[in-house]
Amino acid sequence: MYTYDSHDQAVINARVAQFTDQTRRYLNGELPADDFRPLRLQNGLYIQKHAPMLRIAIPYGVLSSTQLHALAEIAQTYDAGYGHFTTRQNLQLNGPQLEAVPAILADLAKVQMHAVQTSGNVIRNVTVDHFAGIAPDEIGDPRPYAELIRQWSTDHPEFSFLPRKFKIAISGSPQDRAAIEIHDIGLRVVLDEHGREALDVYVGGGLGRTPIVAPRILEAVAPHDLLRALEAVLRVYNLHGRRDNQYKARIKILVRDLGVQEFKRQVLEQWQWVNTVRAEVPSAELERIRAQFVRSWLPDSEVFASRDQLAFEQARRGSVRFAAWVKNNVHPHRAAGYCAVSVSLKVKARAPGDATSTQMHVLADLAERYSDAELRVTHHQNLVLPHVKRAELVELFEQLKLHGLAQANIGLATDIIACPGGDFCSLANARSLPLAEDIRGGIEAAGLTTAVGALQLNISGCINSCGHHHVADIGLLGVDKQDEEFYQITLGGFQGSATEAARIGKIIGKALPPQEVTPAIERMLQHYLAIRESEQESFANVIQRVGVEPFKQQAYQETNTLEVIA
Numbered sequence: 001m002y003t004y005d006s007h008d009q010a011v012i013n014a015r016v017a018q019f020t021d022q023t024r025r026y027l028n029g030e031l032p033a034d035d036f037r038p039l040r041l042q043n044g045l046y047i048q049k050h051a052p053m054l055r056i057a058i059p060y061g062v063l064s065s066t067q068l069h070a071l072a073e074i075a076q077t078y079d080a081g082y083g084h085f086t087t088r089q090n091l092q093l094n095g096p097q098l099e100a101v102p103a104i105l106a107d108l109a110k111v112q113m114h115a116v117q118t119s120g121n122v123i124r125n126v127t128v129d130h131f132a133g134i135a136p137d138e139i140g141d142p143r144p145y146a147e148l149i150r151q152w153s154t155d156h157p158e159f160s161f162l163p164r165k166f167k168i169a170i171s172g173s174p175q176d177r178a179a180i181e182i183h184d185i186g187l188r189v190v191l192d193e194h195g196r197e198a199l200d201v202y203v204g205g206g207l208g209r210t211p212i213v214a215p216r217i218l219e220a221v222a223p224h225d226l227l228r229a230l231e232a233v234l235r236v237y238n239l240h241g242r243r244d245n246q247y248k249a250r251i252k253i254l255v256r257d258l259g260v261q262e263f264k265r266q267v268l269e270q271w272q273w274v275n276t277v278r279a280e281v282p283s284a285e286l287e288r289i290r291a292q293f294v295r296s297w298l299p300d301s302e303v304f305a306s307r308d309q310l311a312f313e314q315a316r317r318g319s320v321r322f323a324a325w326v327k328n329n330v331h332p333h334r335a336a337g338y339c340a341v342s343v344s345l346k347v348k349a350r351a352p353g354d355a356t357s358t359q360m361h362v363l364a365d366l367a368e369r370y371s372d373a374e375l376r377v378t379h380h381q382n383l384v385l386p387h388v389k390r391a392e393l394v395e396l397f398e399q400l401k402l403h404g405l406a407q408a409n410i411g412l413a414t415d416i417i418a419c420p421g422g423d424f425c426s427l428a429n430a431r432s433l434p435l436a437e438d439i440r441g442g443i444e445a446a447g448l449t450t451a452v453g454a455l456q457l458n459i460s461g462c463i464n465s466c467g468h469h470h471v472a473d474i475g476l477l478g479v480d481k482q483d484e485e486f487y488q489i490t491l492g493g494f495q496g497s498a499t500e501a502a503r504i505g506k507i508i509g510k511a512l513p514p515q516e517v518t519p520a521i522e523r524m525l526q527h528y529l530a531i532r533e534s535e536q537e538s539f540a541n542v543i544q545r546v547g548v549e550p551f552k553q554q555a556y557q558e559t560n561t562l563e564v565i566a
Contacts, residue, residue, distance in 0.1 A: 044115030061089030072360035163241030204255030207465035353381030421461030428461035430478025430485035486511035
């Protein structure tokens with residue numbers, strides 16, 4: 001993983017000192033609230049429903065065990081003893097005191113972490129596939145590009161006050177685990193006509209009030225031209241993006257209003273004006289960054305000894321729970337003898353994505369023991385131990401089980417994505433977290449988790465769509481009616497791949513009150529099991545084959561909600 005050089009550390013230390021002084025002046029009444037607001041936002045600090053919320057950057061989702069130990073200590077010392085991992089591979093603290101934030105930032109800087117540009121109208125934390133660098137199907141590792149963008153965008157004077165927040169995601173594999181088509185800019189690593197690594201550039205995706213799938217604007221951009229391409233896109237956005245209406249300020253609205261071809265024309269025009277000397281990436285610099293991600297210890301191959309294989313097969317045959325965990329939570333690795341292990345943060349009586357300080361310490365210890373001291377944060381609010389020897393899977397499973405972290409539900413219906421909702425967020429219309437727990441419990445009680453198989457169920461507490469409900473198989477959106485919460489259901493969303501474009505789910509009807517949502521979902525899942533043509537036909541494929549109407553009939557069966565507003 002990337003290690004700060006002296007310049008990186010100096011930048012973060014200077015930012016901590018600067019914000020410490022700004023906070024002191026604000027608390028002493030020397031800095032007006034309106035002046036302090038953009039300063040705190042650019043350091044990741046929101047004022048939420050009950051207390052400040054601090055969003056900590058985890059660049060491209062990669063954590064060392066030392067960093068996770070530090071996050072655990074910070075959560076215990078300055079907050080309620082837990083942290084919330086988000087869909088943007090960050091960590092949120094939901095209750096630190098404002099006075100303590102400078103000390104938190106200082107503690108983060110000691111382990112090469114920060115909260116810079118995790119909020120505000122700036123380029124946010126760049127996200128990537130959580131299997132970056134290890135996926136067998138990977139064309140190219142997206143992490144060096146993400147690190148390059150992090151360095152380029154941090155405190156970039158031209159992009160510090162954009163019309164709205166700006167999000168970039170990068171995928172290095174045909175299977176898009178980074179959801180690039182629903183971002184302001186999405187990058188896909190491809191091979192150009194000469195077989196060299198290049199990047200396709202998608203611009204203008206996003207969810208929220210106006211969900212739009214990003215079109216491809218540029219094809220096969222050479223790595224040395226990446227920053228030039230990004231700067232050209234952002235210049236067009238800075239020139240024309242709406243600043244008079246925050247609901248129309250995202251780049252997706254600009255691309256839609258200008259039209260894809262006109263937007264592309266203006267990007268290419270700006271490309272000619274970008275200073276080549278400043279924007280072109282020297283090959284030596286890109287190689288320097290790439291070298292930070294090379295793991296010299298990974299062998300070309302490693303023998304999975306026959307005795308280890310025997311113990312593994314005996315454990316799988318002897319334990320239904322272990323077999324299910326291997327099937328759902330263990331993933332292939334490009335190095336023979338290794339695998340990646342997902343650790344589910346979707347467990348009973350805890351909000352999706354939450355981890356206690358104790359759990360973080362445990363996982364950091366396990367990473368040191370089994371995964372070369374490295375972890376990943378996923379787009380689905382889980383964690384990954386990316387470098388586990390297959391010979392140690394049984395031992396690791398027993399350790400996870402001992403600490404209540406062996407839930408075998410990765411990619412299944414109970415692996416629910418949910419935003420913090422009305423329990424914490426002042427923007428929310430509904431409480432996502434209790435609903436997520438109710439749905440999880442209902443699906444498990446009905447015995448549907450394993451029977452249904454792969455299925456993505458996402459919940460957003462408001463139209464800002466932090467739970468990415470638009471691109472889930474089943475999406476739920478909290479809406480408000482006369483101070484009462486209801487949930488709108490969408491079906492058939494998909495976050496996209498190299499061969500299939502992302503899809504926005506279809507709203508199936510009027511919104512349901514929370515007590516009717518779980519029964520409606522259970523009926524839809526039972527209907528799926530009844531009409532699928534084989535166990536291999538997924539929920540998504542059935543929706544594609546028969547449409548949403550049969551599922552709509554199941555959702556509204558035995559309810560009187562057809563007159564409830566959407």
